[in-house]
Amino acid sequence: MNDSTNGHAPLRLGVNVDHVATLRQARGTHYPDVAYAARTAMAAGADSITVHLREDRRHIQDADVEAIVTAGDVPVNLEMALTEEMLDIADRLKPRDACLVPEKREELTTEGGLDVAGQLDAVRDALDRLHGAGIQAALFIDPEHDQIEAAGRAGARFIELHTGAYADATHDDERKHQLERITEAAAQAHDLGIEVHAGHGLTRDNVGAIAAIEQIVELNIGHALIADAVFMGLNEAVKEMRAAMDAGRRALR
Numbered sequence: 001m002n003d004s005t006n007g008h009a010p011l012r013l014g015v016n017v018d019h020v021a022t023l024r025q026a027r028g029t030h031y032p033d034v035a036y037a038a039r040t041a042m043a044a045g046a047d048s049i050t051v052h053l054r055e056d057r058r059h060i061q062d063a064d065v066e067a068i069v070t071a072g073d074v075p076v077n078l079e080m081a082l083t084e085e086m087l088d089i090a091d092r093l094k095p096r097d098a099c100l101v102p103e104k105r106e107e108l109t110t111e112g113g114l115d116v117a118g119q120l121d122a123v124r125d126a127l128d129r130l131h132g133a134g135i136q137a138a139l140f141i142d143p144e145h146d147q148i149e150a151a152g153r154a155g156a157r158f159i160e161l162h163t164g165a166y167a168d169a170t171h172d173d174e175r176k177h178q179l180e181r182i183t184e185a186a187a188q189a190h191d192l193g194i195e196v197h198a199g200h201g202l203t204r205d206n207v208g209a210i211a212a213i214e215q216i217v218e219l220n221i222g223h224a225l226i227a228d229a230v231f232m233g234l235n236e237a238v239k240e241m242r243a244a245m246d247a248g249r250r251a252l253r
């Protein structure tokens, strides 16, 4: 059996099940069951489950988070806005992980990363509260030097680098530039002692280059994986994404 990590830090997969909930919310039915999707993804090889409880509840509902977290058999990463409401929910439910994500009501999906530099005290206070609740808290930030520095000043132990600009790049030069930004940001954060995750817009086709960045130890992937599951089933979609990640990781020397 190939060592998929070539002796490097293994790369964890967090499966984001938001868009299983999107399908359910489309009709207001009780199916598809988001908690069952979470357990299926874990059985297929996911290391954790990500759920984004948005302020507008467009997909994941409070009951989804409660069901998955209180079942206690799935490590949950709760993505949340930096608001008192969401901090109260995290404090009450105590997921293993949380990730502070910016939200704009009108956005189709998450656009930029959290502006840590522009709200350092608020971020520091939120991290303190999440750490106090025993939650491993990450900041979802753009791969920008100043934001990485600010994350370190805010006391972040984890960050998730926003890979959206890389995923959305339509030309090789732009894709290469965005990959360089992510690579440099990952190295900078690692040197600050911060654990580096990444996510947004990753697919089986573009994940390899991200997986080959040694300092990145976790990828959170949802939309494209759930889209794959429509055709191949969730079990196979998780396995295929894991295989694409491992292929990328093997490129590490």
Ligand SMILES: CC(=O)[C@@H](O)[C@H](O)COP(=O)(O)O
Pocket: 016, 018, 019, 052, 054, 079, 101, 108, 109, 110, 140, 199, 200, 201, 220, 222
């Ligand atoms: C923060 C991020 O990039 C995603 O995890 C987020 O969940 C995207 O929001 P939607 O799932 O609502 O598209």
Ligand SMILES: NCC(=O)COP(=O)(O)O
Pocket: 016, 050, 160, 198, 199, 200, 201, 202, 220, 221, 222, 223, 224
């Ligand atoms: N934080 C990224 C995530 O959880 C999933 O993002 P996407 O794969 O749905 O774009």
